[in-house]
Amino acid sequence: MKVLSWNGPKQIDVEERPMPECKKDEVLIRVDVVGICGSEIEGFLGHNSLRVPPLIMGHEFSGYIEEMGDEVQNVLIGSKVVVNPLISCGSCPKCRRGLENLCDNRQIIGVHRPGAFAEYVVVPASSVIEVPKSLDSYTASLSEPLACCLRAVRRALAQHPFSNVLIYGAGAIGVLSGFVADILGARKVVIADINNDRLNTLNNVGFNHTLNPNEESFEEKLSEMAGPEGIDVVIDAAGFLPTRTQAASIVNTGGVIMNIGLGIDETPLPVNVFIRSEITVLGSFCYTKQDFHDAVNLLVDSKIDIKGWTQERELNEGQQAFLDLIGNRVENSKIFLS
Ligand SMILES: [Zn+2]
Ligand SMILES: [Zn+2]
Structure with a gap:
């Protein structure tokens, strides 16, 4: 599969990788649309100590379930989904209080494990939220920043x-x-x-x-x-x-x-x-599970219009998109790759 690999400061390359395999509680998603986040611009420059090259970034995305592990029950093959990229442990004192965003053991897809600047990505099934097929993939990809x-x-x-x-x-x-x-x-x-x-x-x-x-x-x-x-x-x-x-x-x-x-x-x-x-x-940092669900519902209910302030580019053009963003040459507020 094709991926965008961040290989060091200001260097993203299109590379070919083997298809990732899902464990029993994971799903394989065919990525349809992925947004570029401001934090990834910092990552691209090498200013973020959590992001270590080589890394496939990308945590604002939507797509379709392509494969799933034996134990997965919450989605079906072909379901349209968005993904809450913040993985919390569920048992630390912060998680117990419902503050998963502050989890002591939190991991973020596209930071601590491969993300969605790729044709396919594997994520825990518990991170996936199904959305109606009528919700367009660009709008759906705003779930994370909206949350x-x-x-x-x-x-x-x-x-x-x-x-x-x-x-x-x-x-x-x-x-x-x-x-x-x-x-x-x-x-x-x-x-x-x-x-x-x-x-x-x-x-x-x-x-x-x-x-x-x-x-x-x-x-x-x-x-x-x-x-x-x-x-x-x-x-x-x-x-x-x-x-x-x-x-x-x-x-x-x-x-x-x-x-x-x-x-x-x-x-x-x-x-x-x-x-x-x-x-x-x-x-304020990230979101709880409830914030994320509320954000998805706002998008499903057409409360956010993406027209006029977002733009679309090909996944292949990722490197150029990042260069344009750091050069302040983008008049729109959000770039989607697909
Ligand atoms: Zn983000
Ligand atoms: Zn926790």
Whole structure:
């Protein structure tokens, strides 16, 4: 079978590999569509210590069951499926509390074991969720990033359900967070990014409030959009010094800053402001099984429209897709390979 093998910094090669075999509790999936995740761009550059070359990445995917082990009962050959790539142990203290995303022994498909930048991939049957054949494979492949956003945004909005929300980052996580905030009842969703092409793309898909933080009039325009209610919730899907610093200065007293962008490790922050203004600073990582199921249901119910902000390329063109992403030459927020 054909795979994309990440062989070292900035080097992905198309290679031929033997078909993987499934153990008794695993299934073989014929991959239909796989998305490229922001974390994989870091991986491609060699900035992620968990990803060790040679590695087949790819953890946002959909496909069809081609083969299954003797003990598998939850799916049939030919079923259309998406895969929760986070494998948890089920028995550590975090798993016991329902926080599989924080499992002490967690493994991720495409990080700790071969992923879906390939024609076929083997995964545990317990990681598979069947979806209707009427759900198109591109939309289905958003289950994983949408699950991340769902967890983050619903926690951020828990105390401020109908407030104005500012999102930093017009990548897929920012855009999907925007959709989720809308679905959960946010009043206005403002998306900020320094890439004007991406902001224009978002205007075309119905996000009418977009801003470039590098423009001098940013704060003025933001307060015009937000009105007297201001910004109760900031979702930082970028995670760099300017966004973290600005988030702390513009969020309302009593507001929430939700961090999901892993841009840089450390940032000096005005903790005394958080104390005196009762600002809640949160982080969110991956998703629980429930978050993942809820994300799949939103997609099945057509609550997320992929038109206008995503693009499709051939699996063979993986190397070029990554080079374009690191060169900031992609106006869309998400690239799918198929
Ligand atoms: Zn991802
Ligand atoms: Zn565990």
